[in-house]
Amino acid sequence: MNEHIKKVRQNTSQNEGLIFERSSPGKRGYRLAPLDVPEVDPAQLLGNAVREDLGNMPEVSEFEVLRHFTRLSTWNYAIDLGMYPLGSCTMKYNPRVNEAVARMEGIANAHPYLPEALAQGTLRIMRDLSDALIEITGMDAITLQPAAGAHGEMTGIMMVRAYFDSKKERRKKILIPDSAHGTNPATAAICGFEVENLRSNHRGMVDVSALASQMSGDIAALMLTNPNTLGIFEEDIHKIADLMHEKGGLLYMDGANMNALVGKVRPGDFGVDVMHLNLHKTFSTPHGGGGPGSGPVAIKKVLEPFLPTPVIYSKQDGTLALDYDRPQSIGRVKAFYGNFGMFVRALAYILANGPDGLRQTTEDAVMNANYIRKKLEGSYDLPYQAPSMHEVVFSHRLQSPKGVKTGDIAKRLIDYGFHPYTTAFPLIVADHGAIMIEPTESEPKEELDLFIDAMRNIAKEAQESPETILNAPHLARVERLDEVTANRKPVLRWKKP
């Protein structure tokens, strides 16, 4: 059953319980320096606000903690271990120099309320990153404050709203294509907009005629991902932008897929008014098992008055300062200035690449996706034939007659030594059967070939022994987990037995 697996072998993997199961009163994982001021009586100082004890917080030694997490870590897949073909997630190499520079004392230890004179280094990093991102996107200004992509969307759409408010226009709706990521409609809702769905055409692109008929004075903006979530560049992007602008609307671009464009095409050049970037995708900051991210929002001049506060500016003497006095600002979206540590990493990435490296990166990313597309066509159904950029989306149409769905194929990939591709979207792939593959530029040809081989083998298995796939994974530490029960009777924390 597993004889075609080339990428992995079986090995032992350490078991490890919950940390609470290791706890025993009196074990210690810390030791404090002695107090150099007089001791105090907390009960006296705090009165009835004093806490008695810390319940079931664990008591373990330092070594147990280190070993605990070392063992846990070995249960994870990671880019460092192999290809992570999650479409829309841009799981690329996270350079280690980024981690090193982010930990330099003056940087890691900087308090956000340091007087500006003592914070020129961090302000300079923000300014240098801002300048680079503005150039890369072809936009006019930027805020680094949002903490992730969805947060950037919210910031951008609020600026759209502020823009219309400033013109005393009350537009109620945001247009969102059916291929969009879930954060797009969720964001529109938070910003008080209604969501209007925009159909895609048979080529997987915005249906321009539908747009023409739907666009109206009631619509504030179109939230477009470009290349879209099928990995397809909206070839009619100029028409789309024009249509929006003609009716006074704005074009928002979800920049999740900028890894297809950097150094080759600039959104600012094709009519985008506002967009966010995901530094944790395109600019190599690590995903960290869920975050942190960073979602800067780049804008055209017209939106500048609405930027969140504060905004960095240069003073006469060349030093940098923060401007809080911006009456038209949408306000803050986060305390302080954003996920600064991610700015450091993204800037380090840009410096490591330079203009030539950034362009080559994009070219390699697109080449890798097209290589996979070419090699898997035939084995998997390609619902949309338009040229692929940095990712390619197949469907499970050829496998579903045997009962094998995209989610099953994904689980079987685990046995073959790969992390699954994205299964959850885009929803416009019929029957929700998307197989969304983004290799990024970071994969060598050998790794791609192993992936292709695995996918082809699984396609064969789907015909010959579908139950192998339906019961996958077979070789992971755990078998398929019961999500239904987890949902029905949520156990969300450990409790002392």
Place this chain on the structure above:
Amino acid sequence: MNEHIKKVRQNTSQNEGLIFERSSPGKRGYRLAPLDVPEVDPAQLLGNAVREDLGNMPEVSEFEVLRHFTRLSTWNYAIDLGMYPLGSCTMKYNPRVNEAVARMEGIANAHPYLPEALAQGTLRIMRDLSDALIEITGMDAITLQPAAGAHGEMTGIMMVRAYFDSKKERRKKILIPDSAHGTNPATAAICGFEVENLRSNHRGMVDVSALASQMSGDIAALMLTNPNTLGIFEEDIHKIADLMHEKGGLLYMDGANMNALVGKVRPGDFGVDVMHLNLHKTFSTPHGGGGPGSGPVAIKKVLEPFLPTPVIYSKQDGTLALDYDRPQSIGRVKAFYGNFGMFVRALAYILANGPDGLRQTTEDAVMNANYIRKKLEGSYDLPYQAPSMHEVVFSHRLQSPKGVKTGDIAKRLIDYGFHPYTTAFPLIVADHGAIMIEPTESEPKEELDLFIDAMRNIAKEAQESPETILNAPHLARVERLDEVTANRKPVLRWKKP
């Protein structure tokens, strides 16, 4: 067959070829800063000493290198993953603060030939460590220069030689018990001594009467490990020392097993004249897959003139300096001052423990060994019944009738999720069947219980299904490797096919 295994489960483990198999001309894992001085023509500068090319050195990208080693690393067992019960190796927790402080810029970047005025920090570290180790051993002086235990042995025995040379005595032999580690006799040979074997008695200790009769004016020293390699404290240590001293000989102690003594017993107090320490055992510096180590040699006053140069001393003004002018010195045993990075780690360990922590550490180490002894008696033969200190040595006598040897049991432990114990020595365990177990203080009770459970299960398997053991490991990435062929037709490097 594997249903009793509790500590591990199977999981996938990434394959990875040799780096050379990834190489392709033009890939790069580096980029240099541009040159700020005029370029040169190497051929012109070097003439016929110029090199044409670098043969088959690899060409790979940075990410491939990182992923290569990440994958390789997952094929290793490590203390961080679980108990590493190698007897005589003291595989204890390697605290992470040690690593952090050793990488501080002023420390890691210190050139050994910095003028003394600019090197007070590193000299202070050496002095503070020296003081602590002298106190811990109860000796009078120390050199930190030797790079590992064997190197320390050589340094110590050379000082013994120099001592007799200074007295114009020509003693030809070193006495070494049959339980000794291989480096002891190998060292004696390098120092130009003949090795005379000293028998152990039935209790696994030095046979004092044999010693009395063997000791003569021809014998320079006895090299004794205490506790010895059976984990047994030489109870007659005072008689042994007296016997040596009476006949003008010296007592050398191999301090590999100091983890049984620190804070409880000091070799200097029981008559040792010279001894080495293994900072990579007792003092928590990491073993690193084979090294680096550090083997300071502590001595009594009489040997001080013979210390390797240089020796640290305090100047009038309180600053530290190096004394090179020591006419009776045995000379250098290593360039510079020793494996300084290990001094940093060992000192950090001592500071983290303090007197109470060091003592508790020793007590826990001895308790852990005795716990294992108690629980495995019955399942395995205990050839020597004397009390155990930090390690316990069983034999395979109960298993060998079924053809199961210590080396086989060791391999089967791998399936149970443990690194094997030491099998190679002590040679005095009959039939070379030693099962030498040193848990160290770093193992929690739960881990010990799992180990005991595994060992007991294997003992049962040895009776019921010996072939399971003989063919082990079954669950590791590779099965048992063919060492015979490796020896017969050595392939010691990759060659371009």
Place this chain on the structure above:
Amino acid sequence: MRYLPKSDSDRHQMLQEIGVPDTDALFSHIPAEYRLKRDLKVPRQMGESEIVDYFRARSSEMVAGYGIMLGAGVYYHYRPVVIDAVVSRGEFLTSYTPYQAEITQGTLQAIFEFQTMICELTGMEVSNASLYDGSTGVAEAAMMAVRVTGRSETVIARSVHPEYREVLRTYSQHQGMPIHEVDFSEHGRVDLKALDAAITDQTACVLIQSPNFFGTIEDVAAIAEIAHKKGALLIVSIAEALSLGIVKPPVEADIVTMEAQSFGVAPSFGGPHVGVLATRERFVRQMPGRLVGQTVDKQGKRGFVLTLSTREQHIRREKATSNICTNQGLVALMATVYMELMGREGLKELAIQNLAKTNYAVEQFGKNAKVLFPGSPRFNEFVIQSGVDPLEISCKLAGQKIVGGLPLKKFYPELGNASLWCCTEMVSKEQIDAAAKAVAQ
């Protein structure tokens, strides 16, 4: 480019297999007028050593080795090195959100432990897996209260971190969520009478912070009573997580939202930090953010999965409880490691040290300046009223490698020359003495 694992011959071969003559062909469907025909104007490709030099230069433009007496939402606490040892492991660092549970059990179990400890510390029943930070946590909590109660208004104390309040205002501005602020009394705590008056039958929640922005501990029980009496939920925001080591958890609250930066996370000029939201079991389906739950695999072995995701944007889209997707995973892991290292006793011992330092500082400062809000219990911050502009004090202290307190004028004009000082275990007695002296004159 050293990150790219391709040689030119690899590229050539791949393009051939794809069936295109060159890379440009892969971009030819993009309208030509949008294709960039020049190099981006970003700095040239740098060697790694140059990158390090660039950031070293930036780092040296900052303060190093200073005693920093700033708090105000970002706290200096010692970060045990084990934290970085753990989060630097590629298996955690370079893993994605654990949607595929079978090969991300490490991350999932760690989050489950995080959720458990947040519950233990806050006295709540369920905790999510993280939010962006303490400020957005406040906004998410208020939105959640609106969903839970069906009411629309929020009454927030002015003693909540001013930037948290700003964020709440931004989030709420287009959601029909009026915000009312309630002032603090001369004790530096919520003015209970004003609070009582501010709550209406449209009040979804009362939102306070404790210890509040002035370091003062609010009377949570009293406030809860007032809120609950009128059917509003009580949300307690905690900016200094370490306070939970010695300050009674806000068990009377319905929602607790916390910034956990104090738990082993570097200040890093304000982020990434880690927010978290905890609440009562009965509100779980209205919570924002990811949740990890325990389950079993086909063999009955324990395992963990992301759960209750029908609350989330990737399923519910515009009806989701929040738009959050990427959260602060790795930072939550840092906090998890920290909480496990410090544990039951360490958090308490450290919190008491912070109390002692601050108490000592208050005594010393009190000799030379007016310490505001006397009599109210405080954790590790306090406000002083000085004769001169606090910036002058800071200038004086800079020479002694001390950064003084935060001037409050910007946030609270009525407090004049007041400034907010913080004394954690990282500030020495000598530094406190020096600062107290500087405040005199």
Place this chain on the structure above:
Amino acid sequence: MRYLPKSDSDRHQMLQEIGVPDTDALFSHIPAEYRLKRDLKVPRQMGESEIVDYFRARSSEMVAGYGIMLGAGVYYHYRPVVIDAVVSRGEFLTSYTPYQAEITQGTLQAIFEFQTMICELTGMEVSNASLYDGSTGVAEAAMMAVRVTGRSETVIARSVHPEYREVLRTYSQHQGMPIHEVDFSEHGRVDLKALDAAITDQTACVLIQSPNFFGTIEDVAAIAEIAHKKGALLIVSIAEALSLGIVKPPVEADIVTMEAQSFGVAPSFGGPHVGVLATRERFVRQMPGRLVGQTVDKQGKRGFVLTLSTREQHIRREKATSNICTNQGLVALMATVYMELMGREGLKELAIQNLAKTNYAVEQFGKNAKVLFPGSPRFNEFVIQSGVDPLEISCKLAGQKIVGGLPLKKFYPELGNASLWCCTEMVSKEQIDAAAKAVAQ
């Protein structure tokens, strides 16, 4: 104690199971007079933050951010961060010597790659897994030559690192291995005539260093001819491994012993660094130190093992080829990572940069001082003869954050005020210019 994973109740339970009343009972068989009844006089147990503070204080007593123009066996080269990322992984850091091959394949394969690259770089056929350092490597190589040839004497060039020669003297003193030194010529290279004269039919080996201690490249081919003519082996020691990027490897040698600190290893006040010994296949059974060999497992899968261990002390005891056991494993891994990152082109490019820096420095210094040994090819070091004591120059430069060259008087009294300077890629043009200026007067 925070490293110990036991509570008192764990201890109590275990002692009970062992059957002893308390811990002291476990030590009661040790004669009472030797049992320590007091605390050790070492500093009290410290918190982690205090340990960090202690070492930070020591670190600040050193130079930071200086341009250091010292070489002499320890070289400043940029260390890519990937090295520490790799060696910090617990799987490498906390693993033992790979005696148990089946669960240490990671370490074993890495060493196999190390051995391969050392062969590629040095032109030798086999390499061991490491020795302590370059100095002990010289001693081990000479001892090996004695075993191989059955002869006893070593002829060593005075242009070999003085401390390496000292170590050789220490090792050889009791092994009946006379050492003869041969002087250098005015070209700063081995005096070939004197060498020829020094070799006898008892000469086991001629031992040179290239680039030698003065940075000068020896005429290895000529020396090999002289040595081989008289049946002696040629041992070439290399202290600056990077030179192999552009200097012809000593293919004429029989044994090459190298210090590989330049390959990504921190100076660390002189250690841990990493020695290695490479030689001809026919001498493999006389080599000291561990060797990794390729083999297959029962399934025929490729794997690696420690091999030819009958040479070693744990098998052969007093007849072993060396007493070495623990070697420099993790440091060899650093060098392996470095060699793979830099690779075929990087080592060359970097070596040429070093050549260029040094060439520039020689030109600049030459304007103000006498550069010794002109005409001989050199890599990245050179010797100048100054009017004043070189320590004076260093003092002048300290103010400009530069550490000057190494005074040679101690090692070569006849060279008077000579000093040895090194210019790697880490020294900037500005620093070279400043130093050249200081040398003037």
